[in-house]
Amino acid sequence: MKNNREVRVRFAPSPTGYLHIGSARTAFFNWLYAKKTGGKFILRIEDTDIARHQEDAINQILESLKWLGLEWDEGPGLETEGKFGPYRQSQRADIYKEFAQKLVHDKKAYLCFCSPEELEKERKIKLEEGKPFKYDRKCLKLSPDEIRYSLREGKSYAIRFLVPENEKIEFKDTVYGDIKVSSESIDDFIILRSNGLPTYNFSATIDDALMEITHIIRGEDHLSNTPKQILIYKALGFNIPFFTHLPMILGQDGQKLSKRHGSISIEKYIEEGFLREAILNYLALLGWAYDEKTTIFSIDEMIEKFELDSINKKPAKFDYDKLLWINGYYIRNLSDENLAELLKDKMKKYLESQKPSNLEESARELDQKIIKITPLVKERIKTLNEGIGLINPFFVKISYSNESINYFKNKNIDAPDILKRVYKALDELEEQKGERTEKFCAENIEKRLRQISEELNLNFRKVAEVIRIAIWNSPVSPPLFGTIEILGKKLTLKRIEDYLRIISQ
Numbered sequence: 333m334k335n336n337r338e339v340r341v342r343f344a345p346s347p348t349g350y351l352h353i354g355s356a357r358t359a360f361f362n363w364l365y366a367k368k369t370g371g372k373f374i375l376r377i378e379d380t381d382i383a384r385h386q387e388d389a390i391n392q393i394l395e396s397l398k399w400l401g402l403e404w405d406e407g408p409g410l411e412t413e414g415k416f417g418p419y420r421q422s423q424r425a426d427i428y429k430e431f432a433q434k435l436v437h438d439k440k441a442y443l444c445f446c447s448p449e450e451l452e453k454e455r456k457i458k459l460e461e462g463k464p465f466k467y468d469r470k471c472l473k474l475s476p477d478e479i480r481y482s483l484r485e486g487k488s489y490a491i492r493f494l495v496p497e498n499e500k501i502e503f504k505d506t507v508y509g510d511i512k513v514s515s516e517s518i519d520d521f522i523i524l525r526s527n528g529l530p531t532y533n534f535s536a537t538i539d540d541a542l543m544e545i546t547h548i549i550r551g552e553d554h555l556s557n558t559p560k561q562i563l564i565y566k567a568l569g570f571n572i573p574f575f576t577h578l579p580m581i582l583g584q585d586g587q588k589l590s591k592r593h594g595s596i597s598i599e600k601y602i603e604e605g606f607l608r609e610a611i612l613n614y615l616a617l618l619g620w621a622y623d624e625k626t627t628i629f630s631i632d633e634m635i636e637k638f639e640l641d642s643i644n645k646k647p648a649k650f651d652y653d654k655l656l657w658i659n660g661y662y663i664r665n666l667s668d669e670n671l672a673e674l675l676k677d678k679m680k681k682y683l684e685s686q687k688p689s690n691l692e693e694s695a696r697e698l699d700q701k702i703i704k705i706t707p708l709v710k711e712r713i714k715t716l717n718e719g720i721g722l723i724n725p726f727f728v729k730i731s732y733s734n735e736s737i738n739y740f741k742n743k744n745i746d747a748p749d750i751l752k753r754v755y756k757a758l759d760e761l762e763e764q765k766g767e768r769t770e771k772f773c774a775e776n777i778e779k780r781l782r783q784i785s786e787e788l789n790l791n792f793r794k795v796a797e798v799i800r801i802a803i804w805n806s807p808v809s810p811p812l813f814g815t816i817e818i819l820g821k822k823l824t825l826k827r828i829e830d831y832l833r834i835i836s837q
């Protein structure tokens with residue numbers, strides 16, 4: 333193969349319903365390699381062997397890829413899909429048939445009339461004998477007359493690839509090194525099923541060849557398919573691409589990553605309030621590392637530093653806490669304006685999911701308020717959803733939990749007395765600064781509340797705790813003085829009254 337050809341890589345998902353975190357990594361590594369080399373990133377949907385209607389599943393994958401910013405140069409969903417289309421295998425059935433027929437014509441493949449039941453029976457016999465099942469080439473021995481007869485009878489048939497005898501299949505995988513396989517270990521595998529649809533190894537190879545893919549980067553689970561695919565490339569005289577198989581992603585327990593380990597679809601991470609940059613940064617670290625210590629990479633740095641041959645053979649372990657940490661890092665590094673926009677979108681959705689009667693008046697002022705709230709929480713949250721959890725009492729009515737109602741029972745704190753003092757002190761501040769009045773702002777609120785703690789000779793943390801339970805229904809809130817300022821005088825005092833009433837009952 334000529335080395336000066338433009339790099340063309342592809343991501344070829346089967347539409348199983350969502351973009352798995354492992355598939356997202358595969359897509360990302362392909363994309364990175366295309367960007368790095370100035371090549372093309374192609375998206376192909378491998379939807380031949382899944383019977384059910386899958387438009388939604390495909391759209392879900394396209395949406396997740398777009399959200400990640402992994403835009404493709406050729407493929408479904410683009411205004412012009414590209415010159416090698418269609419890019420959905422379900423629309424390429426004729427192409428696979430044509431190549432299968434060519435192989436039959438060249439005596440590199442043959443018709444097999446064996447029924448699934450017959451094959452199953454033989455497989456069972458072999459199993460009982462403790463031998464591996466290999467198709468016995470019964471149909472290879474059929475005479476042309478026998479074949480014609482069966483065809484005339486309308487017997488259904490599959491097409492099998494005729495695996496050459498005694499051939500060494502060798503290839504170099506960027507990650508797994510030199511691989512040698514003897515053709516003796518490979519069965520005459522089916523390339524076209526009796527329903528006319530291709531098997532994965534056949535359609536993927538035909539498409540990779542016709543779409544002029546130069547580098548195949550995919551999961552390690554396909555390493556064992558590669559020798560079969562190489563046989564097909566050779567039989568049809570196609571260029572053989574370079575292969576890079578990516579190590580599996582495991583859970584912390586060393587098992588294959590699955591739903592048991594938490595969220596595994598990109599869609600879920602979007603829902604949970606992760607940022608695109610953080611996910612990509614984390615995905616890059618799964619199996620690839622620039623050096624021992626660098627954890628944070630901008631997308632441009634990743635493009636610059638990414639190398640296929642520095643991918644690690646060791647399976648990568650998925651570390652949710654590390655992803656969370658990285659996400660927190662990216663959140664802290666957003667500008668207040670950008671973070672406010674993201675929080676606003678999430679909060680809007682959250683508020684829409686609430687009963688209108690549960691909303692505070694301030695819900696109508698979301699746009700103005702969120703800008704002020706954002707700097708209060710920026711350092712404290714690792715996901716946007718954590719942010720929503722922390723700030724929703726600004727907009728949603730609180731209803732005191734039993735825990736809050738009983739919070740100060742058996743604690744040596746006179747909560748009603750503290751709250752009455754707080755009420756009075758805050759009531760003296762004015763939201764609109766008049767001539768001789770003190771403004772209702774974080775600074776003055778702090779001054780007043782600290783005075784109370786001094787008067788009572790009580791640690792300020794205790795005073796703050798009492799106020800938090802009353803105005804936030806939680807011992808945790810964003811920084812107190814700013815929170816009270818933004819919540820506003822009216823609502824703060826109302827909540828203090830409500831809480832006093834409830835605990836006195």
Ligand code: GLU
Binds near residue numbers: 343345536550551
């Ligand atoms: N459709 C296959 C999968 O989702 C693609 C394998 C490949 O990249 O060749 O696993």
